[in-house]
Amino acid sequence: MSRTAEYLTALAEDAGLFVELEALTDYAAHVGAEYAVASFEDAYEGEWSTLEDFAHDRLMETDDEYRAVFESCRGWRPSLDMAAWECDYTHTASGHVFRAV
Template identity: 80%
Template sequence: MSRTAEYLTELAEDAGLFAELEALTAYAAHVGNAEYAVDTFEDAYCGEWDDLEDFAHDQLMETDAEYRAAMESCRGWRPALDMIAWECDYTHTAGNYVFRSL
C-alpha cells in the first residue's frame, strides 16, 4: 500500500468511513485532496451506477412526478437527457461511482 493510500485509509477510519473505502479512494483521486475528500465524501457520494445516464434517469424517477408519470405510461420509452448538464453537477468515476459536484 502506498503512503498516500495508507494516509487516506487512516483518515477514512478516523471519520468512520469503513464500508466505502474504495469509493472514497476514487473520490480522492477525482478531487485531488485526501482531506477534502474525507470531509465532503458523504455529501458527494451518490452510489454505484453503470453510467451517469442510468443515475440521471433514476434520479428523475425519484424526484420528478411528470417524468415518472410519462415513464410509467409509456413502457419501454426512455427520453434523451441533456447529459452535458448532468455532467456539470455529477461525475462518474472508475469503479462506477457517482459523485455530486460540491
C-alpha cells in the same frame, strides 16, 4: 495497500467515516484527500453503470412528472442533456457517482 490508500484510511478513521475504500480513493483522485474525507458523505451518490443510468433513476425517484410520463410509455427512455448532468455529477471508471459539493 498503497500509501495513498493507507493515508485515506487513516484520515477516514480519524474523521469517524466508514466507507468503501475504492469509492473514497476515486473521490480523492478528483478533489484531494483531505477534502474527500470531509465531503464524502455529502457527495457520494452510489455505484452506477453509467451517469445516464444514475440520471434516469434519480429522475424516477424525484420527479413525479417524469415518472408519470415514463410509466405511461413503457419501453420509451427519454434522452437527457448529459452535459448538464456532468456539470453537477462525476462518474468514475469504477462506476461511482459523486455530486459536486
